[in-house]
Every structure is written in structure tokens, then in C-alpha cells.
Amino acid sequence: MGTKDINISIKELETELGQIRDLKFSVGRLVQESWTEPQGPTPFPSITALRGWDMTLLKRYRPFYMPFCDLCCLCTFGKCDLTGDKKGACGITMSGQQSRIVLLAACIGAATHTSHARELVTHLISEFGEDEPLDPGGLSIEVEAPNIRLVCGVKPETLGDLEQVLDYAEEQINALLASTHTGQEGNPLDLESKVLHAGMIDHVSMEVADIAQISAYRLPKADPEAALVDIGFGAVDTEKPVILVIGHNVPPAVEIMDFMQDNDLAGDIEVTGICCTAIDMSRYSPRAKIIGPISWQIRYIRSGIPDIIVVDEQCIRTDVLDEARLQKIPVIATSEKNCLGLPDRTRDPADAIVADFINGSADGAFILDPEKVGEIAVRTAMQIAPHRKRQKVPRSLEEGIEEAKKCTQCRLCRRACPNDLHIPDAIKAFARGDPGMLSDIYDSCVGCIRCEQACQQDIKIHSLITLAAEGKLRDESFKLRAGRGAIQDIEIRQVGGPIVLGEIPGIVAFVGCANYPGGGQELAEMAIEFANRRYIVCTSGCAAMTIGMYRNEDGKSPYEIYPGNFEAGGIVNVGSCVSNAHISGAAIKIASVFARRNLRGNYQEIADYVHNRVGAVGVAWGAMSQKAASIASGFWRLGIPVIVGPHGTKYRRMLLGRSDHEEDWYVYDARTGEEVYVGPVPEHLFVAAETKEEAMVMIAKLCMRPNDTSRGRALKLTHYIDLHRRLIGAMPGDIHRFVRTGADIPITMKEEILRILDEKGWKETVIPDPTLIARQKTEQQP
Amino acid sequence: MGTKDINISIKELETELGQIRDLKFSVGRLVQESWTEPQGPTPFPSITALRGWDMTLLKRYRPFYMPFCDLCCLCTFGKCDLTGDKKGACGITMSGQQSRIVLLAACIGAATHTSHARELVTHLISEFGEDEPLDPGGLSIEVEAPNIRLVCGVKPETLGDLEQVLDYAEEQINALLASTHTGQEGNPLDLESKVLHAGMIDHVSMEVADIAQISAYRLPKADPEAALVDIGFGAVDTEKPVILVIGHNVPPAVEIMDFMQDNDLAGDIEVTGICCTAIDMSRYSPRAKIIGPISWQIRYIRSGIPDIIVVDEQCIRTDVLDEARLQKIPVIATSEKNCLGLPDRTRDPADAIVADFINGSADGAFILDPEKVGEIAVRTAMQIAPHRKRQKVPRSLEEGIEEAKKCTQCRLCRRACPNDLHIPDAIKAFARGDPGMLSDIYDSCVGCIRCEQACQQDIKIHSLITLAAEGKLRDESFKLRAGRGAIQDIEIRQVGGPIVLGEIPGIVAFVGCANYPGGGQELAEMAIEFANRRYIVCTSGCAAMTIGMYRNEDGKSPYEIYPGNFEAGGIVNVGSCVSNAHISGAAIKIASVFARRNLRGNYQEIADYVHNRVGAVGVAWGAMSQKAASIASGFWRLGIPVIVGPHGTKYRRMLLGRSDHEEDWYVYDARTGEEVYVGPVPEHLFVAAETKEEAMVMIAKLCMRPNDTSRGRALKLTHYIDLHRRLIGAMPGDIHRFVRTGADIPITMKEEILRILDEKGWKETVIPDPTLIARQKTEQQP
Amino acid sequence: MSPESWLTAEVAGPKKASVITKPEIADAMIKRAKRPVLVVGNIATEIDLEDRKLIDYLIDLAKRCQIKVVATAHTNAAFLERDFAPDAVMSAVDIANRLADPDWKGVDGEGAHDLAIFVGLPYQMAWTILSGLKHFAPHLKTISLDNVYQPNARWSFSNISIKDWIMNLKSIIGNQET
Amino acid sequence: MSPESWLTAEVAGPKKASVITKPEIADAMIKRAKRPVLVVGNIATEIDLEDRKLIDYLIDLAKRCQIKVVATAHTNAAFLERDFAPDAVMSAVDIANRLADPDWKGVDGEGAHDLAIFVGLPYQMAWTILSGLKHFAPHLKTISLDNVYQPNARWSFSNISIKDWIMNLKSIIGNQET
Numbered sequence A, B: 001m002g003t004k005d006i007n008i009s010i011k012e013l014e015t016e017l018g019q020i021r022d023l024k025f026s027v028g029r030l031v032q033e034s035w036t037e038p039q040g041p042t043p044f045p046s047i048t049a050l051r052g053w054d055m056t057l058l059k060r061y062r063p064f065y066m067p068f069c070d071l072c073c074l075c076t077f078g079k080c081d082l083t084g085d086k087k088g089a090c091g092i093t094m095s096g097q098q099s100r101i102v103l104l105a106a107c108i109g110a111a112t113h114t115s116h117a118r119e120l121v122t123h124l125i126s127e128f129g130e131d132e133p134l135d136p137g138g139l140s141i142e143v144e145a146p147n148i149r150l151v152c153g154v155k156p157e158t159l160g161d162l163e164q165v166l167d168y169a170e171e172q173i174n175a176l177l178a179s180t181h182t183g184q185e186g187n188p189l190d191l192e193s194k195v196l197h198a199g200m201i202d203h204v205s206m207e208v209a210d211i212a213q214i215s216a217y218r219l220p221k222a223d224p225e226a227a228l229v230d231i232g233f234g235a236v237d238t239e240k241p242v243i244l245v246i247g248h249n250v251p252p253a254v255e256i257m258d259f260m261q262d263n264d265l266a267g268d269i270e271v272t273g274i275c276c277t278a279i280d281m282s283r284y285s286p287r288a289k290i291i292g293p294i295s296w297q298i299r300y301i302r303s304g305i306p307d308i309i310v311v312d313e314q315c316i317r318t319d320v321l322d323e324a325r326l327q328k329i330p331v332i333a334t335s336e337k338n339c340l341g342l343p344d345r346t347r348d349p350a351d352a353i354v355a356d357f358i359n360g361s362a363d364g365a366f367i368l369d370p371e372k373v374g375e376i377a378v379r380t381a382m383q384i385a386p387h388r389k390r391q392k393v394p395r396s397l398e399e400g401i402e403e404a405k406k407c408t409q410c411r412l413c414r415r416a417c418p419n420d421l422h423i424p425d426a427i428k429a430f431a432r433g434d435p436g437m438l439s440d441i442y443d444s445c446v447g448c449i450r451c452e453q454a455c456q457q458d459i460k461i462h463s464l465i466t467l468a469a470e471g472k473l474r475d476e477s478f479k480l481r482a483g484r485g486a487i488q489d490i491e492i493r494q495v496g497g498p499i500v501l502g503e504i505p506g507i508v509a510f511v512g513c514a515n516y517p518g519g520g521q522e523l524a525e526m527a528i529e530f531a532n533r534r535y536i537v538c539t540s541g542c543a544a545m546t547i548g549m550y551r552n553e554d555g556k557s558p559y560e561i562y563p564g565n566f567e568a569g570g571i572v573n574v575g576s577c578v579s580n581a582h583i584s585g586a587a588i589k590i591a592s593v594f595a596r597r598n599l600r601g602n603y604q605e606i607a608d609y610v611h612n613r614v615g616a617v618g619v620a621w622g623a624m625s626q627k628a629a630s631i632a633s634g635f636w637r638l639g640i641p642v643i644v645g646p647h648g649t650k651y652r653r654m655l656l657g658r659s660d661h662e663e664d665w666y667v668y669d670a671r672t673g674e675e676v677y678v679g680p681v682p683e684h685l686f687v688a689a690e691t692k693e694e695a696m697v698m699i700a701k702l703c704m705r706p707n708d709t710s711r712g713r714a715l716k717l718t719h720y721i722d723l724h725r726r727l728i729g730a731m732p733g734d735i736h737r738f739v740r741t742g743a744d745i746p747i748t749m750k751e752e753i754l755r756i757l758d759e760k761g762w763k764e765t766v767i768p769d770p771t772l773i774a775r776q777k778t779e780q781q782p
Numbered sequence C, D: 001m002s003p004e005s006w007l008t009a010e011v012a013g014p015k016k017a018s019v020i021t022k023p024e025i026a027d028a029m030i031k032r033a034k035r036p037v038l039v040v041g042n043i044a045t046e047i048d049l050e051d052r053k054l055i056d057y058l059i060d061l062a063k064r065c066q067i068k069v070v071a072t073a074h075t076n077a078a079f080l081e082r083d084f085a086p087d088a089v090m091s092a093v094d095i096a097n098r099l100a101d102p103d104w105k106g107v108d109g110e111g112a113h114d115l116a117i118f119v120g121l122p123y124q125m126a127w128t129i130l131s132g133l134k135h136f137a138p139h140l141k142t143i144s145l146d147n148v149y150q151p152n153a154r155w156s157f158s159n160i161s162i163k164d165w166i167m168n169l170k171s172i173i174g175n176q177e178t
């Protein structure tokens, strides 16, 4: 599809240049003229073009479905009872239904990034022109768009070139979404293959969005030393006017900062942000301050600190207007996708809108012009701030305690809390004057206020929690390394060998949302553990923020301790959610920049390379959204495993390998064509861990790859065994599956392991040049 | 967005023609050069461009939400309990959640038609070239694409021109789908506005699909006398080899018929179809035979009649392969959106595939080449048929009765039946040898086999039903007028006046799926009732089939009795689901061809015209799917009300007017600028009727419009009152709301009505030149 | 007793109807209501209860305790045949939509209803409509008098036999006389 | 009694766990099982029941009726501290995935388990995992021994107090002795 769609044929054209007859050309082909790499087999792949590869993965990593409901309610034939082996009125089975829901989520996620990219690219073109060159990394980057090159087989050079990529993405998502219609695809594996397709498209669109904004807004260009920026409640100077931006699409925030700059107000106003817009504006200007991830919305608005709130799109609480109204904070909605029911004042003069905000006759406006938003936000904040009345409720500890006394101990709050936190006990203690338990709850609270919704006494539970934890809140002031964007080609060249040979034990990417089962600290601990073990730690989005909101005894955040380089022991914040494309991009670039495989339109071969050689693992500990689902899907299609927290089981299915099924773990040896047993590496493609301890052991385990050299494998095993011993107790029971030859055995544990191998009847095998693609077995690999 | 996306700018281009520098042009603009109509305010409208119009409608027709579940389970923050006034963890309210689900359904529906159109257009371009002219109606049609012209502001002339329209549709759907992401749009009315946008896009895409296939395949071109084709089980000559096609995308079926034609087999094989592919292939060749709507799938496959089954996309039972396997019928899947888990044999030689089907080594194949499918289907059917073994189960009445005796009267079947049919009683009677009740059930059974799924005794209930009704089944042989496609401009000119003045009492469109609450006969009765009353009756899709599956005392089907002209008393089958665009198109053309309003990019004005003047009502009595949701949404945005059956309440909400709120029913009088009370016309935008009687009375009522002349209104009232009296008993209680002046009163009932008006304190008002658009009130209308 | 939806898949929850375990419950609710309304769907004209139709019981009920009656669909015709004039004729979604409006003045224009009794609608339509009221009419109590469990009503019978149903209806009607 | 999910929104149905109204029920199921397995999640190491931890009760249970034990997450460490070696250490989804496979030979390689007892997993994770087994392991019976209702198990306690829980656990363990 893709390029074909934008073939253009003109019979006759009169322009100022003269008349042309019968001109035919294709934009896609033009763009490629300057690129000599030969086209691979699947440029712009259709929704089934990579089905063969998907089935290869899915044969090994079978879906284990965990229905989140016994029913299907997607059409008016329903609801249909799908328990037992019942089929719905359309014939669908429970497994089909679950994978259909996964597909729906992946479509929503991919559509969200694609639409975000579309809006951003359209805006940037209108501002910078379609010829604005793409430059995500200056001289240090030659492969500027690994996902786009790999998937689409084109090499985008300007903002305008990105449009055809988005056309393709939109077409694909549309076809995938259509597949979820009642009476379309019902085969679970075909639906799963479509999920993988959605994920792949998602990474393409994320890449579009991020390289567009990096290029046009001059965000850090693959800079390992991007600035350290402020993060945390306590970092805000509340004496100044305060603007709050929430969401994922940065233009309004950029315009706010530009307006300040142009009017010499840069030091006078605090621009604070939540979620990815916060990350992206801190990439634009290190003066911007990040409050925290998604879960900080309620507590920050209720603090009464912001003087105006600007929301764009995605991950914004839909009740932001209600909460803001209680605090009398005006709200500006700036995205067509999130209008909040506000009146469209795009064409009204800024003066009028500011005046309405100040005199309180308007509590919000929908304004589709980022520049105007910038002006209005700044002017409103400046004018409101001096008269700002803090509305914090309850106003004092005493008032809070009085409120807590209303509690009847009905436990409905706890039964509404996704983390089953012991709220009633804590409220009881608080009512007696002891804020300790409630303050503890703050540490694992995801700020969803479901507890408040459930409380029949209308106790503002979340407000009490933040009241009890006020000291902690005020103390939240940390440093985050601004999102650096892509990974440099040179970094890839340097680590490519050690990674592929297994001598850097792995790349661990902590990504995704903040639906943590036990607080954000766990995430920071994990990141630190693996950085200390000299894995390459990558991060993005809410996870990147969370990792920054932690300090050691010396008061330093991980970003102040570990370098931002893509190297062993680095903690690499690539940026916002859309920057995730640089993580998949790095894996792809290992295949291309380091291993010199052809990239262009050559998805299957590259994925096979990554799956068998690049010991990367994604960890989405608080994965919550549909975007998180599509991001994960994109990693899966590249054969990169993803670990989620316990809430991740609500995504309806895992993709689990069976280490005990020996027949599943054969690969072709590209050198000999033989099939070789390589053990369960990586064992799973999508798996939920119950606790951070389990997650850490899993990370170490899932970094193993068939291509590991013995030195590499021994190193990886050392980490795996060490973590297992420390966190789970005793040696792991499956070591024999990961030792291929005697040389794989970590020297320090040689005897013990040899004894185990003996018990298990272990047999030595060979280390192949691994591939899952049958046709590749006869080709010689470089 | 739209055109902007395909602006092309080339700095330098070397072609065989020479070198060009700095060429810039836009395809959209080019296409428009030949069209002199001035561009309206909203060509290629963005997702909020028509928000103002939507809010005008939604203010009058407020959503009444009927949640289908107390929970939201869309992300891993959930499930969230939304009862009471609880908000979800993302802040969404129950009403927001319901409209989000409606939007999700509308997106799936619109994506399905758009993807269908894309697949079709891509295929047709590959076959006929992008320059193939669009010609949906020969000389009788000038406005070839009313929806496209209206929405996009472009005038497509060739197949290739349709691609930019699809690009636009895909972009819009993508943005709408993104809006459903957790933490995006949560305002119910904004979500509803987006639903309307999805519906509008849906009609554009349906139009693309149908005018493309009409043009390329030379389907009937707006022909009121399109052929009468066979429909029904009994119309099939089972002595011949039988091919069954199921779905919505006609190319494989066309290739089947072309292969037969090219090989002189046209008379030797029966090509039979279910769903819209059946309708569309009967438009291609009147030899094709239609079995029936979606609900006939199980009974027909189980009959063992088809020798091979070819499925394409949409509304295909996902268990078709399981059912076919039981009958040893091979299945060919032909769409990327519905692969059925079958091996991809697109590149295998036809001989090999046919051989595998014949010798039974393959029970299905996925083949992405319609031409190859045509050959394989025909050859397989020819070779299998002579050896066909009927597998019908149970094989005899006796066997069936034995099976019925296993029944324990547990009632689980009835509790699984969407229509709560009295299956246990009927099975009991059948076990005693009396098939009567079971045969009665056949009449209202929608063929979903949920009863069988529930039965713990594994009784093949649906098979017993068809066994008991075998006589009826064999007797199903009727005539359907093949889908004529568009409405001619001349027809529009002729009926435009009478419709707008109210002198043709209304246009009633029976459309949509077959999820009938009480059997298809009700639909036929309704169609006949309104044709007899000289309304213009339109139909499409499953509804068109159902209306055809009925005969009067003389053995004639409605299509044999009523003309196919778009005129009072006609029954106009426009075609398959995508042909619905011709029904909205006809309403639009009344505004443009008849009333000469500017069409181009002028959506709001035209919708306002249609809403206030064109007495059209859609009836989707068995609406089931997400497509039905998006089709209805497209009608709503034009201000055309839609009635659904009782199952339609599962779409989660109605759009209901409040006849008792006088303030809701004012319009501007374009002549005077005054606001005038016009009564609740039409009273609702989306409403479910409980029974066909209620539906009929509602149809008559919802055809009234502010613009009706007194003669027109009197006529409409006559029908309304007459139907109300006959079906509901007594005079309707709201006549006073519909009488504006004495002249509106039907003469025959003058006294009685005057008395009622008197009792109600009725006051005379004026008949305005109605519009809901404030700015229009000062303009003089033609 | 864990009442189950009659159509197996139409599960509801967490907010579910309390079961009318004995007629006195319905009774008390009707008595306590200031402005009850009875919404009768078309199936009431079809169901045989001993030698009468369901609708005949409902007429008794309406008369004896002066409940306003709304006839949906074509149920009105059956009422008229029995010389009983419902207070309003309205589609089921229309009456539900009005009931959800706390400012609506009721079928007689004299004030909002505080109790709505539903009976005789198709099961799934009653399910969805009662769901609408459950969620959006907090000021209103609802009772289903069908012989099947309607989880979205405030009160409902569980799935009971025709015999029990008759007994219950008779008892409710009878009690209201006293 | 209509058992409710502990987390209010995690409603299930139509297929729902039967309630263990008295310990004898669990008892009988365990006795009847040929190859039971006990899956213990990390929360078992945290919950205090009188002066012991939940895990201590589970060790008693496993020992006295010779049930194979799978420790998920880092629960193994707590077992080892107590000198009890679980038969397998596995993630919760891993053990569930294997249990759903009728051809799996069990933690000891000697044959498929016919009963899986779950306890100590986070509520929502137990909910989803038990749902997976409910739908895809028709050959397997499941019991939840947490003190909250787990609708997707075959058998579960309703939401009971710690006191009742202790009593029940003791009774089950005790009964197994005899």
C-alpha cells in the first residue's frame, strides 16, 4: 500500500512554469533516490505481510488469556456469555474475544500516537515549513529514523516527508481497527498478529513525532549530557505565578515559554508540567519544572498552587475541569481530541479571554491556536497570581482530623482502591492524631481518588493522604536528566559488540505509566540495581520521572549519579512516551549500524536479529494505558520481551514460553543449517511479575540470548543467579537450561553448578549463529 | 487537514521529460479546477470543525444513557465502578464512559467501511487503472458523490481521485479513535459530537466504496428497473455445484462469476451468497442467488448444500470454519482482515490448492488474489459436487425427535436466547412429535446458536429448529430487486418539491442488520404499510433482503408489487450496506439539486436544510453492528432521525427530544429573523421502539418537519393519527403540538381535533422558513 | 439466595436489585411512595396468568391503589379494550427519559414521581432502561414486577414461577385494598 | 448470601465461585483431589494471623496433607527461612499457564494436577489468573483460600474476618490430620 497511495498522475497541469502533460511520479520513490540501500522485501507492509514472522514468535510464545470479564458486550447481539466453551452470537470464542480486546487497545494506543504525531507534524509544518530538515542528532546520527526506514523502506529528510509515513500508519490502523468489527477476524493467533502489526506501526508514529519535534524545536539531539532539570513539587517557587501544563503534545507549552522569552518574563514565572508535556518542555527549556507523572494531577491541582492550567492531549484526568473549578483555576483546552466541553474561543481576542479568566466570568476555554494559548496562559497567570487565594481543603491538620472522624470504617474505600491499601485503618489512626499510616499510604498511592468516590461520608481521602504526607510532598525536589532523544550511531558501534556477544549483560528499558502496585520507589530501586550491575538502563515517560523522584543518602537522584550515555552503567532518559521509538530504534540500529544488516523494508530479518542477539528487556512496571499496550506490542514484534507489574495481567493475556517444552527452543544455525537447541532464551515475550523482586530476577533472566558468547552467558548467568539467590532464595531451578557448554558456567560457582547439571542430566550443545527464519539458514551471515 | 496533507512540493525533479525546479501544487486543488461551485466554509472538516452544529442538535436531542455495564474495563487502572456518581480512576463519569463506548463503536464502524472502501479502490485501480472514470449513474446523474462533495469540498472524477478522500477519512477516524484513549475526551457532549463526525465520515467512505464498484463493475447505475433477482434457500438448484460467498467485499465473487463466464460455465453452477456480497454480486449478475441475511449462515452451511465457501470481510460468523469442517466444505478466506488462521496460499498454484481441497488434505486456504480465488472456487465446486455427501445433522425427523428427548428442561437455552424464545417448551413438544412450536420459533430466530452453546445436553437446537421448519425453508424463494445504486437527479427534482413541502409524507429508509426482535416479517409489513401510504420507501443491506423474503397472497414479493423508483409508493433497494450513502445522498441532493443550495464544503447549511425540510426517517429494526452505529450517526449529523428495535437500547444511549419542553422547539424564521415555535418536529433523533406497531406510529410522527406546508402537515397528521388509532388505540395525545394553523388540521377529523386543541389551550402560530443556524436568520433563502 | 439475571449474560453489578422475597416488600414500597407510576409494556397483554392476562392484574393494581399508568408501545389498545384509560401513552425510552429528569412534573403534571414500577417490557429492553434510571435517576426508586430478576431495578423478583408470580401479584393487589 | 468481590468493581459472572461456607467443603475437595497443588503468593509472608504468618499455616497444610507447593515471586525465601522447600519456584502466570495445559505433568513430573489452591497473591492478580484458569483449564478445579471472595475460583471464601479465616484454616489443617 504505502507508496502506491501517493502515486500521482497528472494528465495536464498548467502552472506558472508552463504546461505539463502526462506527468507521473511517486513521492515515495523520489525520496528514496538519494538512498542507495537496496529495498527489502516488505516496505510499507500490509497488515498480513509479516504474518509469517508473527506466527513464528507466537508458536513459541503462546498467548495465555486471562479474561477480564466473562462476557462480550461489543454489539447488540450481546451481551454474550463466553464461559465454558460457549461462542458468542457472532461465533467468537473467549480466546478470540480476549485477543480482539487486546487488538482494540493496541489500535487505540497506536491511533493516539499517530494522531499526536499528525497534529504535531501539521503544526510544525505550518510553523517551520515542510522543507524543514529532520535532524534528530546532528553529525552523530546517520540513521535518523530506524523504525521508519525499517518498516516503510523510506528515508525521510524533511518534516514534509513524514506525512506519507503517517498516511501509511493511518491506513494500517484503520484496517486493524476494522478487523475488530463483529464478524471479522476471530482467530486468536491472527488477531495477535494484528496486535503486533499495530505495535510496529506505533513505533513508527512515535518516531515521527519525536524526530519532528527534536528537529523543529531543537530539543537535545542525542545528547548524553542533556541538562539536569528540576522535578518535584518542592522545586516550584510558589511565590511566582505558576502555570501548569498537562498532557503529551508540546506546542502550547513551547509557545508559553516563547512568549515568556520574548517578553523577558523567563525568570518571573514558573512553568510546571505533569506527564509527557512536562518532559518535552524540559527538553525545550531546562527552566521548565516537572511536577511528576500522571498520578500527581489531583494532589497538585488541589494544592492550589497553579494559577492556570493548560491541557493538551492524553493521560489527562477527565475531571481536571471539576477539580480546577473547586480551586477557581481557569483551564485552557488546546486539543481537538480533548475539548472538555469548553466553548471554542480560538477566534476571540486574547484580551477578552484573559479578562474573562481574571474576572471569573469564564472558567475555561477551548483554544486551537498554540501561540494564542501561550500569550493567554502567561498573561492570566501573571494577573491572577497576586490575588491567588489558596483553596487547599482541608485547610489545616485539625480540620483534616475532624474530617477523618466522620469515617464509619465501612471499608468501601479500600475495596475501591486498586492497590487494596489499608485506608480505613490509616484514617482511623489519623482521626486519633497519628498521620503515620496515612503518610505511608502516600508512598504507594497512584492518585486515582477511587477511594473518595466510594466513600459514603464524602471524606476527601486523597486530600487527607497528602495532608498527612505534607512534609514528603514539600520535600519532593530532585534532578532529572532531560530527555536526550536518540542514541548516537557511535554509541551503538561501541556497545554493539559487547551487547550482541552478551558481554554487556543487557539493555533494560523502564518505560510506561505510573500504575505502580507498590509505589514508584520500587522502580528507582530496580533502575539503580541494574545500572550498578552495568546493564544499559533506558527510560522514558512516567517511568523516567519516577526514577528521578528518588534520592540516595547524599541527596542525589539516579540521574546525578549515573551517566546519560548509552553504555554499561548508564541511565539513559530518552524522553517522553514518543521517545520510546529511540529504544526500539537503538535495538534496530545495533542490527544495522553495528552489524551492517540491511535495514530498508527488511523487517523480518532485523527482528530475527534483534530477537536472537540483542539482550534487551522492556519493563513497564506501571503500564496502564492503551498506548502502553501498543508500545509493548511494538517491542514484541521485534522479539524484545516486556515485563509488567501485577496490574498488567488486566491487559488480558501474557505471551509465555514453555521452558519445559524442549522442542520450542530450537533455532537454525545459519552457518550449518542445522537446528540447534538453545534453551528458553528469552523465556517469555510478555509476562507479569508479582513483586519487584521477581521482576528483577526476570529481567536478568530475559536478557539471555542464543547468540551470547560463553563469556557473555557466564556474565548474564552470574547476575541471574546472584539476584535469584539474594531475592528469591537459593539457586534458580533452571540453570541447566541456560548452560550450553562448560565455558558458559560462571567460574565462581563452577562446582555447584556442575553438580546441578549432573543431577539434571544436562548435555552439552553448541552455540549456533542463531536465526528463526528457515530460509536464512543457508545464507552466510556477516 | 485533507488537501493540505497531499500538497506536494518538489525542489528538483528529473524525469524523462526534463528537469523541473521548485514545483509546488496540491492535488486537491487541481481536482477542483473543473468545478465552479464556490467552496463552502468547511471542506475536509477537522474533528471539531462542525462542533457548533453538533451542539445545536445535541441541545435539543439530549443523550439518554443506558449503561450496558456498571463498570469500565478499558485500561489497567480498572475495572472502575461507575455507579452512583463515582468517577473512574481517570476521572471519567458514567455518561462520559457511555458516550466513549458509542464513539468506539462508531469508529469501528467507520473504520470498517473505510477500510473496505480502501481495499476495493486499491483493487479496482490495480485492475482498471486510476483514471477509470467514476460514473455511478450515466446521464441521469450529475451530482455523482453528494457526500464527498458536501464533506470534502472536492468533486471526484476517477477512481484515483477517491484515494485522497480515503486518506482524509483515515486521518479523521484515527483522531477520533485517539480521543477514546484513557485520559482524553471525557465530556459527554464532545464525545457525542465526535460520534457524529465518525458517522459523517462513514457516509463519505460508503459513498467511495459504492461509486467505485458501480463505476468499475458496471453495477446498475441508478436504475429503478434493476433486475429482479432470486433470493431464498428454495431458489437454489441443489443439483448443480454450489458456491457460497459470505461477506461485504465483492471482488472475489466477481472473479468467480467472471471465471464462469470466461469458461462457459455460467449456467452450470449456482453462485449463492449471504450478506452484502450476495447483494452486490446480484447487482453484477442477476444469475447470482441470494440466500438471505447474516442469520442464514448456520442453517445454510449445515444444510450441506454449498460445495465451497468463500468469505471476504465483515459480518461473517467467526466459526464459519468450524461449521464448514463438520460438513467437510473447504473455505477460502480472501481478506487480510479475516484470515481465519488459515495458511497463506496466495502464491501457490491453483492446481495444488484445488487438489488439496478435493483430496481433503486442506480444509481451507487464505488467498489474497481474487482472480485466483475465482478459479479455485469454481473448479473446486465442480469437482466436489458430484461426490458431495450431505452431512445434514440430524439426518431425519426421527433422529431429531430422539435428540429432543435428551432435553432436561433446564431452560438455559431460553436464558441464552437474545429473543427469549420459548425453546424448552418447543423442544418438549417436538420430543412428543409436534414440530409446530419449534417451527414457529424459526420465524423469530436470528440464527445466533447461543441456545446450543448453553445447552448442557449438547442438543443441536438450531438444527432442530430448521428441521421442524424444513418446509418453510424449502419454500423460501422470492424476488428481490437488485440494488439500483444512486438516486437520479431527475427523480430528486420531481419529488423534491412534494417532499420539502410535506406533500409526500416522508422518506422511510429500512436499513441495517437482521437482529430482529420478532422475525423479519415485521420489517416487510412495515415497508408495505408505508409504500401503500405512498411514502418513499428505501432499503439496503440485510433489511433489503428481509423485505424481499415475504410474499403476498398472490405469491409476490414487495419488489414485484411496488416500483423501484424514488417516488411516492416506491420500494427502492439501493443495494448493500455501503449503498446507504445513496440514501443520505438523496437527502443531500434534495438540498442541492432541487433547492440549489451550495453543496461544496457546506455541511452545516445543508444539514440544517435537511433537518428542517426533508421528512426522512431511518429505521434500523435489527441494527446490531458497529457499522450500523456509524451509519446511524451519519444520518443524525444530517438531522435525520433513526428508529431502532428494542435491542437498539444496547447501543447505550438514545438521542431524545422533549416534546414537553416548549423552549426546545424554536427555530429561526429566515425571512423575519424571529424565533418561532414549530413543535417537536422531528421529536427524536435516535429512539428505540418496543414493537413494530410503535415503530410504525413513530415513523409517521418523525416525518414531520417545520417546513411542511399546511397541506403537507395535514397529510402527515392524517397518517400519524390513522396509524396511532389503528395500532395504539385512540387519538394520539400530542396532536396539539403538531398543528400550527387551522389549515394544518386534516379535514376529515376537523371537529374532533378542534375540540382537542381547545382542551389543550392550543394557540395558532406561523409557519416559518426554518433554520437552526443563527447567522442564517438574516439571509434570505431561495 | 444469589439472584441471577434471567438472560444469563445480562449480568449486572456491583449495584444490583434487592430481591422482593415476599409481596409485603413491594407492598410497603408502593404504600410509602407519594407519587408512584406504573409503566406497562406490551408483553403484559400476552402473558396468561390463570384465566386472565397479566394486564388485568395490573389494572387491578392501578385502580386499587391509584397508581398513574403509562402504556408503552401498543399496550394502550389492550387497556382501552378493558375500559381502562392509561394516564399516558409513551414509548418506553421516552417515559424513562422523563423519569430521569427530576424537574419533570409527572404524567399528570403535578410533580415528580418517586417510584416507577416496570412490568411487561422485553427483558433486555427493561434491563437497559432500568440501567439508565439506576445510573441517572438517583431521586427515583424503581421496582420490576416481572417474574424474572431485573438487576438494574432497585427491587425485583428473582426468577420465580408463574404460580409464585400470581400469588405475589394477588397479594400485592389484595394488600393495597386494606 | 450473595458473595461480593472484595474489590468492588471486580465483578464476575455469570460463572462464579461457590462459597466455602464451612471448612469441611474445602476439606472434602482437598481430600478428593488426587494431585493437588498449593500456589502461594508473596502476601502470605506479610499477613499476621494471631502470632504466626499466613505462610506458617500454609506450611502446615502442605505438610499434613502432602500437597505440592509452588512459591511465586520471592515467597520462596520465606519458605526457606522456615526450613520448608517448595516443590517449585515459578511466577504466578507461569504456573497458571502450565496448569491450563492438560498435558503438563505437574511440578513433580508425575501427572497433571486436578486441584490448584491459590493463596497470597495480590487480589487483582489472583482475579485475572483464576479467570484464565476458569476459562481455559476445564480439567482443573481451583480453590482460593484468601479471606476475600474470588469469583473466578471454583470455590472461595466470601469476604470473611481474620478471625473466621483463622478458624477456617485451622479447621482445614486439623481435619486433614485425621
Ligand code: SF4
Residues within 6 Å of the ligand: A068, A069, A070, A071, A072, A073, B068, B069, B070, B071, B072, B073, B079
Ligand atoms: S466487558 Fe467490560 S464493559 Fe463489558 S460487560 Fe464486561 S466488564 Fe462490563
Ligand code: SF4
Residues within 6 Å of the ligand: A072, A073, A074, A075, A076, A077, A078, A079, A080, A087, A088, A089, A090, A091, A092, A182, A183
Ligand atoms: S461481538 Fe459477538 S460475542 Fe460480542 S456481543 Fe456481539 S455477537 Fe456477542
Ligand code: SF4
Residues within 6 Å of the ligand: A413, A416, A417, A418, A419, A420, A421, A423, A441, A444, A445, A446, A447, A448, A449, A450, A451, A452, A461, A462
Ligand atoms: S487515591 Fe490512592 S488510596 Fe485512593 S484509591 Fe487511589 S491509590 Fe488507593
Ligand code: SF4
Residues within 6 Å of the ligand: A406, A407, A408, A409, A410, A411, A412, A413, A414, A423, A424, A427, A454, A455, A456, A457, A458, A459, A461
Ligand atoms: S469509605 Fe469513607 S467511611 Fe468508609 S472506611 Fe473509607 S474513609 Fe471510612
Ligand code: SF4
Residues within 6 Å of the ligand: A275, A276, A293, A294, A314, A315, A511, A512, A513, A514, A540, A541, A542, A543, A577, A624, A625, A627, A628
Ligand atoms: S507513561 Fe503512560 S501514564 Fe505516563 S504520560 Fe505516558 S502514557 Fe501517560
Ligand code: SF4
Residues within 6 Å of the ligand: B072, B073, B074, B075, B076, B077, B078, B079, B080, B087, B088, B089, B090, B091, B092, B182, B183
Ligand atoms: S479508562 Fe478510566 S474508568 Fe476505564 S478502567 Fe481506565 S481508569 Fe477506569
Ligand code: SF4
Residues within 6 Å of the ligand: B413, B416, B417, B418, B419, B420, B421, B423, B441, B444, B445, B446, B447, B448, B449, B450, B451, B452, B461, B462
Ligand atoms: S439460534 Fe435462534 S433460538 Fe437459538 S438462541 Fe439464537 S435466536 Fe434464540
Ligand code: SF4
Residues within 6 Å of the ligand: B406, B407, B408, B409, B410, B411, B412, B413, B414, B423, B424, B427, B454, B455, B456, B457, B458, B459, B461
Ligand atoms: S438447554 Fe438444552 S436441555 Fe436445557 S432446556 Fe434447552 S434444550 Fe433442554
